[in-house]
Amino acid sequence: MQFLSNFFRACYLSLVLVSAGNCQDSNDLAVAANHQDGPYANSDTPETESVDIKKYKLPKIDLSHWKLTLPVGKPTEVEPPEILEYATNEVVRPYFYNDSTDGSLVFYAFPNSTTANTKYSRSELREQMVPGDNNVNWTFEQGGRMKGTLAVDEITKDSDGKYHRTIIMQIHGRLTNEQKELIGAKDNNAPPILKIYWDKGYVRVKTKVLKNKSASDQEILHEEAWGDDEGYTFPDYVGFKKFKLEVKVSKGKLVVIMNNTEYAVYDDVNIKRWGIFENYFKAGNYFQSKDEGSYAKVKFYDLEVIH
Template sequence: MLRGASPKLVAAATAATVVLTGAVIAASSTAAQAAPAVTRAAAPKLSTTVAPGGNFNLSVWELQEPVGSPGSPRTIPSAQLQGAKGYQDSYFYTDTKDGAMTFWAPEKGVTTPNSNYARSELREMNTDGSSADWKLAGSHQLQATLRVDSVTDHVCVGQIHLGTGGSSTKPLVELYYYKNGNIVLGEENSPSGGQTTHQIANVPVGTQWSYTIAVSGGNTINLTVNGKTTKYAIPSSFNAYHMYFKAGSYNQSSSSSTTKGARVAFYALTVKHS
């Protein structure tokens, strides 16, 4: 007992010491039992200071833009798209905030002969510069991570298009994003036309999401959106046709406005065939 201290004060001090000591022991025990911190590797960041060709492999793409002469939009070949100093302009550029490869397609713009809508869109090519034109047999895959920043009504962000093998200029499938966030697959009924749509998911405007459009076995479309896969049979009427992929911003509405339209930003884009 401390000299001059009352028994009550000593008891209180002793109790406080016990409480504090217990708190320290408990804290030490909790820290010792805590799981070690897990360090996750950061996803590769896109450069904000290079053209899209500096971040993405554009050796298998050419670009169609919503400018040019009527029925003949400007086309930028793969050789001009590639590399850190590759082609970019107001319709196709690197977002200086996050490095995304960005496509802008206004409501008013030059269209292809078989469409009423403007586009800033990549068309699949072969590495030798010829147009991609693959058979349905085998495995074919288009993968993308993207964000739709603005859209007037809806926009096609990826598609499988018919190539040689017949006179049709239709797509096989188109993946649409709507202004309310709905993601919808448009499946062509036959080379003559007519499209059946399937509601797939909903992602708010400005939110990143991912898709994979794949062909397997020569007769099945495998669509994966944010990890969920759905399958669709390919009608036999398409068997004679070869195919190719497209990706970007293919606006699905038109008007006299050059300020309204669809702006789509890609964070990853790859093609695989086997």
């Protein structure tokens, strides 16, 4: 009798443990089902495929100080706090979404809607020091740093069989309201002092230079006072692999660092005179093509701004 009692007790405990395990599995599946990916991610559901929740990864990016511009609408812009719900926003998801297989945030862009003063479309983040406000920015004297880990995942080729280009990071200038009124500008737009391109598998840096080094402080507020430098291309080929970029700004100096080993340093008169402008960081996929059927996907695994 004691043997049978122990036997039935063991059977009962086994059933309890199995039920508990099934409940835990159900909870894991519910979490996985609620995880939102973009339309290009695996569409299998927990009902048709076994899900290991540990395989899901998320990008290490705080979006609370970023505004998003999309390649659709007039164009469509999404500010904090709305941007924090990007994973469930049906307008945003085709162009800005998680790839949970590798923990990246995907920026998808193609030729379509453009912003004022531009001719190309973008899926790109714009820094907002005060969430929802474009009027609070920073100067080179105040300084700042942006760093990220990213990769170009897909990009089309032109009619000559060469890959299209895209801008992956920027520092954009901005006129204060007082400067805007002083020169009679129609808006607060100023040139971008820094553009970093993915260019046929290489990282290429472009900055602005004064056409007339003797121009007055008022004269250099005009966009036409600035031209493009010859550019600098980092020698290491990144292709479609993951790489790191860091941009460091201080009074009279701009430094771009790739993979913690390669440096491009700018500390000449052009950078020093640029100190008159306010600035903000940008990151994402500013796609440099208007070819029909062209597109690019850029992945960011982490992105951080420090002031």
